[in-house]
Amino acid sequence: MTRIGFHASHEQHSPSRLLRDIAHAERIGFDEAMCSDHLAPWLNSQGQSGHAWSWLGAALARTRFPIGVVTAPGQRYHPAITAQALGTLAEMFPERVWAALGSGEALNEHVTGDEWPPKEQRDERLRASADVMRRLLSGEQVDAEGLVRVHRARVWSLPETPPPLLAAGISTATAAEVASWAGGLITVGADAQATAQTRKAYRDAGGRGGLLLQIHISLERSEEDALAAAREQWAQATVPPQLMWELSEPEQFEAHADPTDEKLRAAVVVGSEAEDVADRIAAVAEGFDGVFLHQVGRDQARFLDRCERELLPLLRERL
Template identity: 50%
Template sequence: MTAFGFHASHEQVHPSALIAAVERAEQAGFDVAMCSDHLVPWSKRQGQSSFTWTWLGAALQATTLGFGTVSAPGQRYHPVILAQAIATVSAMFPGRLWVALGSGEAANEHVTGQGWPRKDVRNARLRECVDIIRALLRGDEVSHDGLVTVDRARVWTLPEELPPLFSPAVSTETAAWAADWADGLVTIGQPVPVLQRIVDAYRGNGGRGELALQVHVSYAETDAEALAVAHDQWRTNVFSPPLCWDLDSVAGFDEAAKHVTPEDMRSSVFVSADPEEYVNLLRGYADLGFDRIYLHHVGTEQSRFIDTMGERVLPQLRKV
């Protein structure tokens, strides 16, 4: 059975308000949750970006939900530090954390002062980091010389249960590449045929574990209000790779989005005021075999969305 989750957007909402939101989401009937892991927001209008690993401890303590997040080891996060964070959270909350390991975006990573590598180099660096993190989570002492350097590192507080390390993928090429190492796959909402090809690329190349999907939505009392919210908050997120990977500042994203129209939002955000349309959308995604589907309402006010999903959408989905 598909689990339906709430996505907590650190770029848009103060961390204290996000704790209240995930508590409300659990009470409304959401099964699981996930959150972003960024240093900066996508737009000055969003205006937040709290530290994921501090917040996760509080969120897991405040709820009984399982959580996931997408982090990028290799530049802003040294893999040893990220392994320690993963191990500590997993030791305190066994079986409730998954982490997707990605190659990152320049906006978050450039702060180290290192150059921004080509995508093939970033993938190679990520693959090194995956092996380093896995070894550290097993309790091994690790030394490594490559695109990242590790000198006699060991994580001392270890989880009893190793958390799954997922791969994020928005293309069939990345999904096929990840099948060799990932414990699961997470992708974003796209047309059903595109998602089917991503799933097939992962499974067809031996990909194991669960499939997770994050869906950006905008809900309001009217379609016009929902579209206005999406355009205000999420118009800097309509850009495809490599642009979204390589822009390195909030100002750059805001400049690039000046010509994005409200109607352009429909390509990346599901915009609707009709709960029945959400039911139909999510049933279609569940039929593709996704084990977890996370809903991200792209507005900053979350309560109305959470309550509507809990009252009028999630019960319908569980009837199937």
């Protein structure tokens, strides 16, 4: 049975609001949760960006289900520091926390003042960071040279079982690239053919572990309201893919977005009828072990109430 998770979007909601939302999500029957890890929002209209690692400790203490985070070691975070943060959470909350590692976005990483490297170098840095983290979380003392430099690092407070290190990837090329080191894959999308190709690329390259999907949805009272919410809160999804990781300011995403109805519908499952939305989620999530729902609209409490009444029961039947 496919697990159904709730996505906590730090870019859109205050940390305190997200604590209430995640407790609400667990209470109504979600199996688990995940969150983003940003320094800046994609758009000025989103208006938030709390520190994910500070929030995770509070969220795990307030709930009982697993919570994961998508994060980017290597520039804004040194991988030894990320490993220590993850190890501490896993020691306090055994077998309830995981991290999916990505190569990052200039939006968050440019603040260090370091040059934003090309994609090939970012992928190499991610592999090196993942190796450092895996070794540290296994209890090793680690030295490393190259794109990631480490000097006699050790994480002293560790869980009995190292937490899973997954990879985050959207394209088939990235899915194949990370298969050599990842303990699972999380991808994002609203197109069934595209997500199936990413899933296949990972498995064909020897990728092991679970397959997870994050899907953006806009479930509102009317189709017009759903499109308006997607346009106001998730217009960056219409930015050309080759620019998504290269732009460094919310204003740049706003300038490059093209939030026509057609492009919004390609990136977000937009609708007013829960049954239709459930059908479309099920089609995109076929073959995945877990699916995380991200409601892009502002009113998460109303969405969660509707999940309890309509969407979750429908998804349980379909997944």
